[in-house]
Amino acid sequence: MRKLFCSMVLVCVLSVFMLGAEVTFWFAGGDPQLDLPIVKKQIADFEKATGIKVNLVVIPWAEDPHTKLDVAIMSGKAPDLAKVGSPREHALAWSKSVEPLEKYLPKDFLNSFSKSVLLGSTYKMNSPQELSGKIVGVPYFCHTRVVLYRKDILAERGLPEPSSNWTWNDFLEYAKRLTFDRNNDGQIDVYGFGASAQYAYQLMIWVWQAGGTMINEKGAPTINTEAFYKGAKFFVDLFRTFKVVQPGAVNANLADVRRQLVAGQVAMYIDTGDAGPALRKELGDKVGAVVLPTNPETGRRTSYYGADVFVIPSSAKHKEEAAKLLMWLCGKENMLEYCNVAGFVPSRTDAAEEYVSNDPIMEAFAQQMSDSNPWVEHPEYSAFTRIIKAAIQDVLSGKLSLEDGLKRAQQELEAHLKEKGYSW
Amino acid sequence: MKSQNWWLYVVKYLLVISACTFTLLPLIWVIVRSIEPDTGIESYSLIPRSITFENYPAAWNYPTVIDENVTLGTMLFNSLFVAGIVTLVSIFFDSMAGYALARKNFVGKKVLFWLALSTLMIPFYAVAIPMYIITIRFGMYDSLAALIIPFTASGFGVFMFRQSFLSIPADFEQAAKADGANDFYIYWRIMLPMVKPTVATMVVFKVLWSWGQFFWPLLVIQDYSKMPINLGLAMFRGHNITRWGLLCAGMIVATLPILVIFLMCQKWYVEGLSGGLKG
Amino acid sequence: MKRRVKENLIAYAFCAPAYTIFTIFLFIPIVWVVFLSLKDFSIVTFYSAKFVGFRNYLRLAKDQIFLRSIVNTIYFTLLYVPGNTILGLIFALLLNKPFKGRDFFRLALFIPNVIPMVVVSIIWSLIFSSSTTGIANRILISLHLKPIEWLSDYRYALIAVGIVLIWSGFGYRMLIFLAGLQNIPDELYEAAALDGATKWQITFKITLPLLRPTTFFVITTSLINSFQVFTPIYIMTGGGPGYSTTTIVNYLYTKGFSEFQMGYASAISVVLLVIILALTFVQRKIGREDIIF
CATH class of the missing domain: 3.40.190.10 (Periplasmic binding protein-like II)
Structure with a gap:
């Protein structure tokens, strides 16, 4: 009897501990027959490499992921990392719902992104002051x-x-x-x-x-x-x-x-x-x-050009781990692998350079990226x-x-x- | 005289058949899309270019990439489960309230009746956010309970049951009362069986209504294993590309159970509504 | 005296479960919405909302687009309510008496009601494609009529939405009318036929007057539905072209969910609720003998 009780306590403690190390990641959009298998694979690799568990939640665009995220943030159920459609990150920053990302991401990582694309996710308003001029989202890919x-x-x-x-x-x-x-x-x-x-x-x-x-x-x-x-x-x-x-x-x-x-x-x-x-x-x-x-x-x-960006909600519980996952998915190889399948242009300069698809249609898109504007930030x-x-x-x-x-x-x-x- | 009747017949058939064409044509389009290869760009045609049945298993297994344990079947089950419980419980609750409003004299009866009616007038989007907050305060976030409990009573149901209880002669009740039966027994064993047609009607209404929910589950459900089928169908609509073949196949799968329920209740359905409308 | 108290208590006990649910999930939220309409907030800033008094209502009074949305909603209602009621009534009369294939026809007319509104809307946006290959335009061309830019022409866009909702809704109204017809005793028809009345006379002098309570019920519920129209417009026209199909609930959704003005949207909700209540009340006055309500 005692044994049973002890083991139950142990299970409880363990599960609390496990939950503590789990990163919730909301992925807006995605096609199960196209890009999602890649995302899943990359996340599995991440779990193996870091020991951090990831709870991937895919939200199709038709399910209004932005409203869903708003509601989740309001009720304290925010994920640790979320992919949203730009310029949503600016609206989230306005209500102080996302973290400035310089805090979590090393300089050389941020420098590997195209300047103009990163500028598109830099908060430009004066209020809230602590976010003004800060990077509030990291672009994953662009589609022009x-x-x-x-x-x-x-x-x-x-x-x-x-x-x-x-x-x-x-x-x-x-x-x-x-x-x-x-x-x-x-x-x-x-x-x-x-x-x-x-x-x-x-x-x-x-x-x-x-x-x-x-x-x-x-x-x-x-x-x-x-x-x-x-x-x-x-x-x-x-x-x-x-x-x-x-x-x-x-x-x-x-x-x-x-x-x-x-x-x-x-x-x-x-x-x-x-x-x-x-x-x-x-x-x-x-x-x-x-x-x-x-x-x-x-x-x-x-x-x-539209971009999908990663944001870390300010009420997230595992920000450090979320940043690690972000950097993992935005690593050169992973981003390239994803973009090749999804048909979008990578936001990292080094990945974009290697993104030479011999498809003439995709080439036109890659070429167009050099002169493309984001929606009003x-x-x-x-x-x-x-x-x-x-x-x-x-x-x-x-x-x-x-x-x-x-x-x-x-x-x-x-x-x-x-x-x-x-x-x- | 005879020839006039014959003409009326022709006109009647013509009208009915053209109306059926109007209602069925879009559905034929859906069926055709579901057996045509899916390329991501839909076609307007009512004749399939080539026939394939791949869309059905593909649609069925579409969610497995996101969660290995989830197929459209899981979602279909969720929808059935939610619709089943909502229907059962709300018919019970609605008919109880309807019974009291029809058969009892008490203070505030009129007010309660109007309150029930006023629930019909509240636009869902208007109350969605407060309703959401209340629901999660009860700890129902991301659970099927959130899809069930808020909808276990409806003003429409209360109204319909009240109307049909009103139309039952008082003798039945009085006889039972004379025998010393208690109120719940009278309601449950005598009155409710007499409005079976209304029950059948409400089954159809509730199932249809519960099945059609979209915005609410979108707010409260996060886990794929708890998603209702209607939300699951949204997977086939991307930002730019809609997977029409899969969507149509999924839709047919999602519609069949309700059609079966409707057919089962059809005989009673019309009869039940008439009970509700006697006034 | 004691008996009266007991009778009251029993009645309340019977009402308790349903009204508990109503109170928690509808009445409290709607009262809450009235309070929220006095505040300024978005979904995410819900817990730090600012109290602004009646400012949202004052703004609403001056908001041209809101006014437009009310006009659009009324225009839509004028299409939707008569369309559904009349078609429902006609086909109920046609499908009332048994004849070959009746059950199939009933089912065929009702089926659209079974399909989720979201899916209905995307199917119909394809049918109403402005190109000459869209099914609606192909029918017009085969009748030697000019094709119409259904969803892009501000004169037709709302009509197109009306057609979709009549498509999906008149079968349901037909069933309600059929139910109403069951209540008319056969003896009345027989007596009239004996008096030598024609079919038309029977329909207009007996059937329709006796169907008044049903008609009243159908009109009232349709009215309420039509003031709450949202999904097909959201998907098919996006409220456009211009603001020509922006209805009250569409505007409410735009303001509350995509432009972060939940307080303002709550004020719209309150006004909408008042409009619907007023309409139901007026309707009740007009049709007061018909004791449905």
Whole structure:
């Protein structure tokens, strides 16, 4: 009897001890048939090498991992390490929910990352002060946007495949030539450019290329600037003046545009990394990729990149261990192995250099990374998205002129930011 | 006269058949996708390009990569378990309250009735956060209890049971009372069996409702082995790519049990609702 | 006297389990939400919320997008409630009397109700694809009509969402009407037929008036549902184009969950609850003889 009691106590103590050494890791996204097996393998290796147990929790994007993390942090159930979609780390930093990472990560480790990408996860607001200017997330990989196109439709219209130094004018020319009525029945069968204004970045890439921004150094929204207008005008003209954009683009889902490319109803569109393999499966060699066209005035061909970043919640119980796991997964070899499977560009410079896939589609993505912007690095990023998207959609629907639309967005944003206590 | 009837018949069939086409067409699309090879880019077509049954085992085993012990079967079981307990307990609780509201005279009856009705009017997203906090304070975080206990009573159920108890003649109760039976016995052995159709109706409602939950389990469940099937289906939808073949296969697997339950209850279902609506 | 007390106690005992659950998981939260609407916080800053008095409500009164969302919700209701009620009623009348294939038809019309809303929404966003290959547009083309940019045209987007919800919901209303029809005694029909009434006369003079309580019930519950519409809009249109499909609950979700203004979202919840209560009350006044409530 006593023996039983003793062993039960022992089991209890042991299990408490084991729990103490367990790192909980929330992984947003991931595909069980693609990248997750790699993550699992790397974690198993980590457990073997360090003796730290890891509890991996995968949260599909459709399950709203960001809300889930917010709720967990609020109720004191935060994981020790979490992978989130940038710029969520800025919103988490605003509420002091994540740790500044310089404390846990050695300098030479941080130096191995691309400067600009790391800057994207550096907190830029003045409050909370202890996080201002600190790195609040470590980027795992980036996924930028390039132009994907149908080689066969280009050939049908007698167009050569675009080169990486094509310009806005070339792009417009291509889009015009690729918008055509194939069987002369008076209906346009193919549209040159498949856009989807449901995504604000589809507008912002042109704005960035024209030199515009969403926000200036002082933190004031800059939607009504000359440069913003110029970039937005090019995008709007594709719809309203040149009519080279497929019907429904005002609120189309990107998946829909992708299908239309497969169906041969659009000839070019802008999309991210994991679309490449999927399109390849459907279209084989007929799909091509090229970096975005260059703005002849500014010489920029800026694209938008998203990044998945690691954060350590400030209420985490095992921060040191979490940092160890972070460094393990972001080691050169591991990151490279992961990115090769997932089809994203590694955020470490040394890994990115070796990320030479002989896949021409992936090469376009790697090339585009040299001129890519992250989404606005502001805790209120989703208000930026909502307000800009709504304004541009109203402009594209013909309910507002571009001037009025941008003015409205500027006013709404200023009011929103002031309400949240920001000033400039 | 005869020819007129014949025409009415044709019009009736035409209307009904076109309505069925409207409701079934999207479902045919789902079935077609589930037996077509999955490439990550869905197709609009109602005719499969080629036929494969690989999607079903693939969908079934999809979660095993995340947790070796979990398949869609585990999640299906969770959903069935949750739906089963919720249905059983809430029918018991609802009918008890409905019985009192219909058959007893007491202070505050009207208020209680209106309170039950008002629960129908609360939008879930409005109370999600306070409800979440209360649920985890009870220590139910990441447990099936969190999916069950908050939903073991519903205003709709109380309302439906009250209406159907109202329509039962008082004689039955009085006879039992004269025999000296206690209140619970009357409710349990005499009254409840008389509203069996309402019970069948509520079974369908509760199962359907519990099955369709999405946002709530998303907040309170973390462990894959405790996930309901509806949440499991979210795995097939990525940030950019949706695995349509797998999703559709998974969906069919997830829908079959409810269809069976509906078919089993269908006979009583319509009858039960009519009891509730007599007023 | 003692008997009355006992009777009361027994009744309370019967009500206790259900109302305990209601109190803990619904009434306390809703009262809590009223308090939260006087504060400023996001989900993560829940425990350090600032008290701001009625500021959220004052802001709400001036919020153009909120006003827009109310208008959108009402517009949606005008599609959703009549659509579901009328279709449900028509098919209940058609499928009431036994005929060949009736049970199959009933099942076929009800099935969409069984499919989770999330999945319904993604299937339909494909059907409403603006391209000429989307099923909805292919049907229009085959009827020699112009294809429509369903989810991208601010004139049609909310209608498209309405169609989806009618698709998934009218079968359920049909079942409720069928149940109501069971309550109409056969003798009434027989008597009318003996008096030489035609089928139309029977339908309009007997069936429909006697179905009033059921109709009232269907309209009330549909009204409540339609004011709470969220998922299909969230998935199919994202509230766009512009703000043309942003409904009250969509705006509530945007503010509370993605723009970190839970206090403001709570104020929206309170206003929404008041609107629904008011509507139910008005409805009750209008249909007061029909003793359903």
